[in-house]
Amino acid sequence: MQFPKINRLTRLTVSVGCLASMTASPLLAEEEPLQEQSYPRLLEQNISSKFSVISEGDRRLGLTPGNEISSDEVGIDIKPEWVWQLSPHWRSKLRLQAFAATGQVDVSDEVGGTTTDGFVALREAWLDYNGLTDYPGESIRFGRERLKEDSGLWWDDDITLTRWIFDTTLLDATVGVAQKLAELRTDANELPEEEQDIARFFANTRWQWRKDHYLGFLVTHGEGYGDQVEELAARGEPLDEGRDGSLTWAGVSADRDYFDWQSHNTWQYFASVGAVTGSESVSVADATAASGYSARERDVNGWAADLGLRAQLTDTPRWVIGAHGAMASGGGDADDSDAFRQTSLESNRSRFTGTRSQVQRFGEAIQPEWSNLTVATLYTAISDRDVWDANLLYHRYWLEDKNGAVYSDLVEPGFTGASDDLGESVDLVIGYYGDSSRTSWAAFDVVFRGGVFLPGDAYGDQADDVRHRVVLDLAKRF
Template structure:
């Protein structure tokens, strides 16, 4: 297939710049770390539950503490949170509280700077929610290393507060086992093998799903109820402090409980190989790590990728810079119900690249690259294809894109989180049409080769407030040109504001690919209880150019190509994560067909999913 020299030369330049960065940055860069640590204070030490990196360029003496006031010395204007003394003056900025309104047991958030005596000189003090444990504490500041315990726990001090960080939060390899949409308890089953720990974990997922009207045809029954049950088993083993092995196996069962068309109920079962990789982290303290095997590629918004791929990946990590470069190609079949590698993945090789620069504490710029080559083409008119050999599209494509994302305060009671994703695509594709063969399989009847290029963007923001009920509001717009296609690895899945549940931000029912489409989305969410939330999202869909197809859509009807108005959708998503092992998620969606569906305009489709997950 035809190459794309312009984009490829640019991609090569990106890779060369990445290589120069790897070679030019000193191994000692960024060893001093600034962290945000949330956990429980036991009276002597802070036991960390969540650890996030922060900008090391900040003043090492500056920091923030959130916690419960233990005592107040009014004469000296001194209060304590845990072991940390905090001094306020007439210049301290009190927000929503004044000095006389402080009391022992109150949860507050204090920002300031440590003096020579180790006392935090308060620059600002404001009340904080007392939700959660009365021993809850959060620290932001530079850390000083104390020691590494035999069980892998790291002892540090942040703002002078003794802090224990478990291996699960410091091990680069162990962090790779945790996806954005999974929660694993800290106390997973562990046993020794050859003097090293083996960690066993996983999840059981039970999800009843109801669907009606997806044909957008009231004359054709398509009501459906099914039950999906899956079990995932994981094993993590460390050969040394920075070399680890991860194995994952998944069993899926799908029960067809009811189908309005009268089709017989059936049960589908399969075993599926999950992530299976070997990791060598921070080789010789260089910041360089290697990962080999079937591994998960997932960006925060899943706009570029969320897929397990057989790959070799190189990482380079520093406090403000993160680089990834990988080559991927599927080597063996994924599941027990497949006779071989899926025809769509056969002989498809990929080069994936990521460069992320964290230019401030809460803001980052990311550069994405994906170059795909499909060597499986060659089907000619008249060729016969078996059931597992049909691949109607072969493509050599290159994507290059930029993401800007972050957040900032608006006044004292609001915070705005923003994102801007953009992508450019260029390459060529070969499309085939087939007819069913009388003796089974297919016969190729048409073959078309064409050059394509396109663009897409997604821009949006979420406003988080401290108003009553702490609502958050989201507005976004995404658009793609007529020939643009997403990478095929995307899932378009994220969560907004203080929400606890990730969901498909282009619509839970329609789930379109961002291709020849514009999507306007408006949403509101409210957190409730300790770790739960409800989100309501509205979507309006319009094609960029009126065409008789809608890439990736879950409705079975096709647009006529005479109108750009695809329709509107409304989603309600409730997530409940109040327990250590259990998650509950309810998703309700409705899609209202627009004029693009001709005689089906005005018809509705419905979807409901209830998901129970037990993590261990």
């Protein structure tokens, strides 16, 4: 570990801690009588701090000797947050983040798909107005917000939006428009090219049609209005990953309280089926073009499904076993793509094992996108529902199209095209949530997330036998 990096980590930690301390006000000791309340009023404030140890093996699986990408680092993450009641009908929230590490690490459990050694970011800043009607669960919200649904397979990202919210005991719904304008981070404020110039429409509803049984429907439309592909073609650069597209996603789901870690149901199920359709542009070889490449539009039609079943063996402590089967189509050519692809707002992280801990749906050490992929998952978990849990998972992977690719934030493809056997992985996630009292300095949250990925024949005989990723988080909320 290099001392300059540690000093930089220490300086950033102290600076952010002082800033958060100076801007925070003491929590309200007791509520004022309703008739005497004044505005604006601070409803909630806290500072979440987390110290992490992060270790991971070579992202290139040993296929590029001398150019391995692996790391063993430590990091610290601080998130101050404030919620205000500005008037009887207006509410606002502000959430910031400062992260620093001793080297380049992936923060996929937070912001996804980026490596960094530190940044300061604006995570959320929104206004909410609930004076549209007299119904208490209805409001309109605009600003930058964490847009999330339970499975994490469709939405779990910070984005600038305007949306209508309807929240009741039996029916939840939201409809809105959104666009990623910038990362709003000091290390990489500009969006990745594949996420630039996309206007989005989204809608989601979840209806409890019977006690603990839910039906859901989700739709997202992304309309690209840039000219990135034309620019790449003019420079003579190929691109087989479509951009500047007009794509629509639709998904339906059914579950029996599947993401409720406090459930006492003996049997629980989850079923989700989705599809994407539309068109996108690619840059392909063209002998008639001056640059040797031209932009071409291709049709996109893909599908995906995720089916899960869980049984509770004992109630106290809660011990469950479960199985999932996830599929996502692959294949296609320069004119048509049959591959399903996700919305680019997903995290693939959720409480799908029936415990409080957030677990990576497709493996902690590989974290693939839900595309051109078949995954069989078996898991078991034990917990007391509130304070501690332990999750053990096994994943087996296959390529839907062995000549295609599976994209991952952690592992570079390197496929041989000779097999559809992508490999297997084992994960262990253990959580202890003792931070229930902000007045107790002894109460901390401790989460261990460890995984190993064993590459299959799709990577050839020269790939490493195993790749690991281990993250240990020690967190405290003030």
